[in-house]
Amino acid sequence: DAKTTQPTSMDCAEGRAANLPCNHSTISGNEYVYWYRQIHSQGPQYIIHGLKNNETNEMASLIITEDRKSSTLILPHATLRDTAVYYCIVSRNTGKLIFGQGTTLQVKP
Amino acid sequence: ETGVTQTPRHLVMGMTNKKSLKCEQHLGHNAMYWYKQSAKKPLELMFVYNFKEQTENNSVPSRFSPECPNSSHLFLHLHTLQPEDSALYLCASSQGEGTGYTFGSGTRLTVV
Numbered sequence: 001d002a003k004t005t006q007p008t009s010m011d012c013a014e015g016r017a018a019n020l021p022c023n024h025s026t027i028s029g030n031e032y033v034y035w036y037r038q039i040h041s042q043g044p045q046y047i048i049h050g051l052k053n054n055e056t057n058e059m060a061s062l063i064i065t066e067d068r069k070s071s072t073l074i075l076p077h078a079t080l081r082d083t084a085v086y087y088c089i090v091s092r093n094t095g096k097l098i099f100g101q102g103t104t105l106q107v108k109p
Numbered sequence: 110e111t112g113v114t115q116t117p118r119h120l121v122m123g124m125t126n127k128k129s130l131k132c133e134q135h136l137g138h139n140a141m142y143w144y145k146q147s148a149k150k151p152l153e154l155m156f157v158y159n160f161k162e163q164t165e166n167n168s169v170p171s172r173f174s175p176e177c178p179n180s181s182h183l184f185l186h187l188h189t190l191q192p193e194d195s196a197l198y199l200c201a202s203s204q205g206e207g208t209g210y211t212f213g214s215g216t217r218l219t220v221v
Contacts, residue, residue, distance in 0.1 A: 036210075043111065043199050043212030044152070096165065097210055099144075099152040 004088045009104040012082075018075040020103050022088030025069040030092050033064060035073045037084040038102070044087065047073065078107045112136040115200050115213035122190065123221055130185040130216045132200030141183040142210070143175060144199040152199065158183060190220045 005023040012018040024033065034049040048055055048062045050071075055062045061074040075082055087102040113134045122128050134141065143155040157165035158177040172194075174186040183200055197217050201210040 034209075041197070041215075041217075043113075043201070043214050044210070045111075046209040046211065049209065096142075096154055096157060098154060101151055 004090055004100055006086075006088050006100065006103045008101065009106065011106050011108055012075075012078045014080060014107055014109050015077055018078040018082065018105060018107070020073040020075075020086050020088075020105065021070065022072070023070045024088070024090045027068050027090050028092075031090045032092070033062065033068075033071050034089045034091060034097065035060070035062065036087045036089065036097075036099075037082075038087070039081075039084045044099070047086075078105075080107050080109065083107045111211050111213065113200060113202055113211050113213035115198075115216050117216060118214065119217045119219075121219045121221060122187070124190060124192070126190075127186070127188040129187065130198055130200075130218075132183040132185075132213055134181055134183075134200075134202040134211070136202060136211060138202035138204050138211070139180050140203045141177060141180070142201045142203075143183065143185055144201065146197040146199060146215075147193075148196075156185075187218075190218075192220050194218065195220045 032049050032051050035047040036044040038044040047059050050062045050064055064071045085102040085104050087099050089097050116131045139160050141158045144152045145155055146152045154167050155169045156175045161177045172189050176184040197215045199215045201212045203210045
């Protein structure tokens with residue numbers, strides 16, 4: 001499975017959009033981009049995933065570049081409860097989820 | 110509640126004890142997983158089960174012994190653990206490998 005690169009940490013003001021980048025330059029054609037988040041001492045929570053097209057759900061939007069080598073998770077109106085570690089994972093639909101270090105997002109009042 | 114329930118939430122055990130962690134999912138999923146998360150480290154995949162059959166063992170020491178009696182239940186039997194095995198143990202389930210995983214809240218294990 002392809003490796004991802006994420007910034008170690010980011011800050012965001014409450015009520016503003018949080019844009020979390022992820023590089024996955026070695027992604028294969030059959031690999032999806034998944035995003036999960038983990039609030040302190042809880043289990044990770046699925047956010048969204050996509051293959052080629054941009055995706056949106058009630059939690060977030062996922063923007064994937066045309067060459068699929070990078071993506072951005074967008075939380076449109078961040079709240080204090082969005083403070084968490086965000087993981088970007090690339091995996092085949094039949095593959096395992098291998099977690100990296102993720103990005104620690106701190107939402108500040 | 111996520112639909113994946115882990116018990117106990119916290120466990121303290123001595124190095125000579127035998128204990129078991131339990132995971133139960135009410136989502137009708139057919140794949141279940143054990144992950145280990147040590148302090149300030151990424152989640153490490155330990156075991157994968159598909160339709161009750163173990164399909165992956167990521168070089169986990171034999172002092173960790175998984176059991177999957179059916180698609181809804183997963184156990185992790187622990188014996189003669191070391192202090193470095195202290196960690197958060199997370200169970201997850203999915204409809205198939207790579208589809209959206211649902212995680213439990215984890216068991217915080219401390220080996221003394």
